[in-house]
Amino acid sequence: MKKGLVMEGGAMRGMFTCGVLDVLMENGISFDGAVGVSAGATFGCNIKSKQIGRAYRYNKKYCSDKRYHSISSFIKTGDIYNVPFCYDELPYKLDRWDIETFKNNPMEFFCVATDIVSGKPVYHKCLTGEKYDIEWIRASASMPLVSRPVRIDGGIYLDGGISDSIPLKFMEDNGYTDNLVIETQPLDYVKGRQKYMPLVRWSLRKYPNMIKCMEKRYIMYNEEKKYIREKEKKGLVRVIRPKEPLNISAIEKNPAEIERVYRLGREAGEKYIVAYC
Numbered sequence: 001m002k003k004g005l006v007m008e009g010g011a012m013r014g015m016f017t018c019g020v021l022d023v024l025m026e027n028g029i030s031f032d033g034a035v036g037v038s039a040g041a042t043f044g045c046n047i048k049s050k051q052i053g054r055a056y057r058y059n060k061k062y063c064s065d066k067r068y069h070s071i072s073s074f075i076k077t078g079d080i081y082n083v084p085f086c087y088d089e090l091p092y093k094l095d096r097w098d099i100e101t102f103k104n105n106p107m108e109f110f111c112v113a114t115d116i117v118s119g120k121p122v123y124h125k126c127l128t129g130e131k132y133d134i135e136w137i138r139a140s141a142s143m144p145l146v147s148r149p150v151r152i153d154g155g156i157y158l159d160g161g162i163s164d165s166i167p168l169k170f171m172e173d174n175g176y177t178d179n180l181v182i183e184t185q186p187l188d189y190v191k192g193r194q195k196y197m198p199l200v201r202w203s204l205r206k207y208p209n210m211i212k213c214m215e216k217r218y219i220m221y222n223e224e225k226k227y228i229r230e231k232e233k234k235g236l237v238r239v240i241r242p243k244e245p246l247n248i249s250a251i252e253k254n255p256a257e258i259e260r261v262y263r264l265g266r267e268a269g270e271k272y273i274v275a276y277c
Contacts, residue, residue: 004176005031005047006168009038009161011143011250013184015258018043018055019265020182020240020272025052027273033108033176035123035167037160040182041111041140048109049102049129056262058095064253080146080251087138102129112160112167113139116149119209121163123170143250144214145199163213166224168237180272181228183241189225191218238276240268 007017017040025047036044043055062068067085074080091097102109109126113136124140126133132152139150139157149156164170171179194200194214204210231237248261 001178002032002176003030004171004179005034005044006166006171006179006181007034007036007040007044008166008181008183008185009036009040009141009159010184010246011039012059012248012252012258013246013261014039014043015056015059015248015261016184016242016246016265016268017182018046018059019262019267020269021047021265022052022056023266023269023273025050027277029273029277031107031180033110033171033174035110035112035171036140037112037165037167038141038143039184041137041160045102045109045111045126045129045137046097048105048107048126049098050105051098051101054095054097056258058090060255060258060262061095062090063255063258069251074146078148080143081141083138087134091134097129099129103127110170111137111140112164112170113142113150113157114160114163114210114213116156116158116204116207116210119163119207119211119213121160121167121170122155122157123167145196145203158210162210162217163220164224165217165221166228168224168228168231179237181237181239183225183228183239184246185225186242186244187229189245191221193218238272240272242268 046054069081073082110123113122115122124136135152140160142150142158144158149158200214201211232239246261248257
């Protein structure tokens with residue numbers, strides 16, 4: 001059986017995922033393949049490069065740094081997360097991403113982005129960890145309204161969570177039958193309608209399929225949560241999720257909050273190790 005890992009996004013809720021992943025890596029738990037969405041891709045890619053603690057370390061260090069994320073960056077560039085800093089200076093200079101290990105690790109790693117023309121998910125397989133893959137990971141994490149769409153090979157993309165928030169079915173369709181899902185919302189969470197649809201309709205007025213996708217996102221998300229829960233009850237999938245809402249800002253600036261949510265992830269990961277490993 002192929003062992004798969006599925007990582008939900010959720011901006012800084014992804015620090016929960018970081019805590020889980022570090023515990024898994026510390027205990028030698030590996031996978032044949034993984035898929036990450038949004039923060040699940042930007043932070044989750046470190047499992048393929050085998051860098052324990054990296055995402056936690058740089059988020060805690062730079063979360064209050066205006067170069068990382070800020071309103072001024074959004075006003076000046078259209079991206080609340082500063083692209084040159086987050087996707088160039090940080091991974092290649094300040095806290096280096098181990099590209100060679102990423103490239104040589106046989107584990108498959110996919111990230112999900114949403115094609116804003118079709119409104120459909122696109123699953124990119126990251127092969128080398130070089131700039132091309134970085135652009136796809138950036139696209140996966142480019143939140144609507146606060147990020148510019150990312151152009152790759154003639155396509156235009158935004159956050160993968162809009163069209164496929166927790167892509168367990170994608171992994172199953174690709175032959176992964178032994179899957180672990182890391183969610184960043186508690187079991188009883190139910191997503192409501194998008195509150196900012198008037199702004200969405202205006203900002204994406206040239207892309208009607210994307211608007212329809214965002215209008216129906218809450219339905220897709222809740223159906224995916226239900227599907228995962230039903231499989232979990234039957235013992236067909238394992239799930240790690242927070243017990244309570246994480247209540248952390250999407251652009252969290254307090255290192256103590258980064259630490260808090262990361263520690264919750266570690267606690268959940270340690271309980272998983274005891275129960276299943």
